Amino acid sequence: DQLAEARRAAASPLFADLAGDIGVSFEFFPPKSEKMEAQLWDTFHTLEPLAPSFVSVTYGAGGSTRERTHATVARIAATSSVAPAAHLTCVEASRAEIDEVAQAYWDAGVRHIVALRGDMPGGAPYRAHPDGYANAIELVAGLKAVAPFDISVAAYPEVHPDADCPQTDLDNLKRKLDAGGTRAITQFFFSPDAFLRFRDAAAAAGIEAPIIPGILPVSNVSQTRRMAGMCGTQIPAWMVSLFDGLDDHPAARQLVAATIAAEMCRRLYAGGVRDFHFYTLNRAELSYAICHLLGLRPKVVPATEEAA
Ligand code: FAD
8 A cells, every 4th residue: 555655665765766777978178277177177087987988078059169178088088988969059160160179079089979059158149150050950961961970959848948849859850860969868847747847748759869868966956057048958947946055065965966966867767767968067076976876886997098
């Protein structure tokens, strides 16, 4: 009966059902200063033994980090056994320029691109470059014409702000995958239910490619609110209130952050999710702790050479 069931659930050890049978990937941004660079490589080397399926490096608005993204991705390709993925956007660049960047990645041994439309600098409404790729669908097809890249595309469980309705957004996702995308990685979200509904709607729309949830372990709500405002993600009231009163307690904030994200991942796991993409913000500890709670343990990795 219901009471016995509740007792059984309460008696089972926490996180016991998590067997570590998961795949993870980690996202970084290219560092701006020497100090940030040291932090990134520290983070990378802490997470590397978790044997991620790939690690990705973002591309700044309007291609502003073109060289830094390339340098970071190329260093991972040259010094680690972990496969790097380079983010690339269509913003403010001609097709020829983008094809050249893609070719340089291929020549550096990079085989995986996260293909994105991107956003205008300063938050202006999106305008395609006159000689550029108009959107991510065109970019995916263009990249496939350069080389046989493995391509990831973006998906939005809570609907992209530019989409007329959830169905248009889903059609757009299907077209990106049909153009040559192998998997979709989602924007961050805080409702496991929203993700699972989106995954089911995608399957019903005939999407067979894996849809990997993007997990943002939040320890700073006001920063997250700014990011969420631009991408249509809801910040739930319960989350805001969990961080209330913790402004002067950074250690407690980290513990709360790990608890929230681990609980969300646990629910996704219960819903059948086995692959997780972490937005690390170039910090290892939260992602590492959550992976650990999900049962993932370090594997022996081949020694990595440090780049000069
Ligand atoms: P698209 O899929 O081309 O389109 C965006 C939306 O516009 C679609 O969802 C669709 O609903 C709507 N749309 C497009 N065309 C039409 C049409 N004809 N009619 C109606 N609606 C239409 N940004 C960066 O600048 N650098 C990064 O490194 C980066 N990394 C990201 C990684 C991930 C995993 C995610 C989820 C996002 C990332 N972004 C990044 C943000 C991304 O660039 C923005 O969300 C951008 O606004 C949309 O990019 P997209 O590739 O999803 O665009």
